[in-house]
Amino acid sequence: MIIGLTGSIATGKSQSSKVFKELGCYVIDADKISGLLTTKGSKSLKDIVDNFGTDVLTSQGYLNRKKLAGIIFNDKQSKKDLERILHPHIIKKINEIIARKYKLVDIVVDAPLLFEVGLDRICDKIIVIYADYRLQLKRLVRRDKISKDEAVKRIALQMPIEDKMKMADITIDNSSTLSDLKKNIKFIYKELKQRQ
Numbered sequence: 001m002i003i004g005l006t007g008s009i010a011t012g013k014s015q016s017s018k019v020f021k022e023l024g025c026y027v028i029d030a031d032k033i034s035g036l037l038t039t040k041g042s043k044s045l046k047d048i049v050d051n052f053g054t055d056v057l058t059s060q061g062y063l064n065r066k067k068l069a070g071i072i073f074n075d076k077q078s079k080k081d082l083e084r085i086l087h088p089h090i091i092k093k094i095n096e097i098i099a100r101k102y103k104l105v106d107i108v109v110d111a112p113l114l115f116e117v118g119l120d121r122i123c124d125k126i127i128v129i130y131a132d133y134r135l136q137l138k139r140l141v142r143r144d145k146i147s148k149d150e151a152v153k154r155i156a157l158q159m160p161i162e163d164k165m166k167m168a169d170i171t172i173d174n175s176s177t178l179s180d181l182k183k184n185i186k187f188i189y190k191e192l193k194q195r196q
Contacts, residue, residue: 001106001196002098004123006114008161009154010140011131012174012181017110019185026101030111033093034086038063047085052078073154087117094119115167116159125192128168130161132175
């Protein structure tokens with residue numbers, strides 16, 4: 001079984017994928033793959049520098065993620081440019097991992113842009129994690145150490161969570177405690193396994 005896991009920024013998607021991992025699922029983290037693809041000396045990093053300039057590099061030649069985030073979250077075209085560079089490589093890598101692991105273990109594809117890049121088409125079930133907007137804002141400000149205005153801007157750049165929820169098979173409200181989130185995921189996973 002392939003489960004697609006998505007949500008909006010700071011709704012608890014990464015926390016949810018950890019719970020699935022604890023339950024024995026193999027988690028493919030699209031953000032981690034993106035990080036591996038942009039290591040020093042990689043082709044993707046060269047493409048990013050060609051597009052955005054050397055300003056997005058640290059003095060040691062590594063990708064300055066904070067600097068790049070500041071650019072793409074303030075300019076829609078820059079965000080599209082970055083996605084054009086990275087997404088084909090991320091999707092290719094995810095498909096390679098699925099080809100190796102499928103039938104051995106249940107797979108969770110943890111991808112913030114699951115619908116936007118078409119990864120939903122390879123999933124048997126899709127789960128969307130959401131949270132109360134005010135709580136989401138608070139979490140994002142605290143997590144990324146940014147202003148409230150910046151957090152509002154970053155959330156607005158993503159596909160509205162309501163649209164993702166409409167396309168999901170299952171939605172999980174993560175406005176409560178971690179303990180509640182774990183309980184909900186365990187219950188849902190058990191149900192999915194029984195229906196397999």
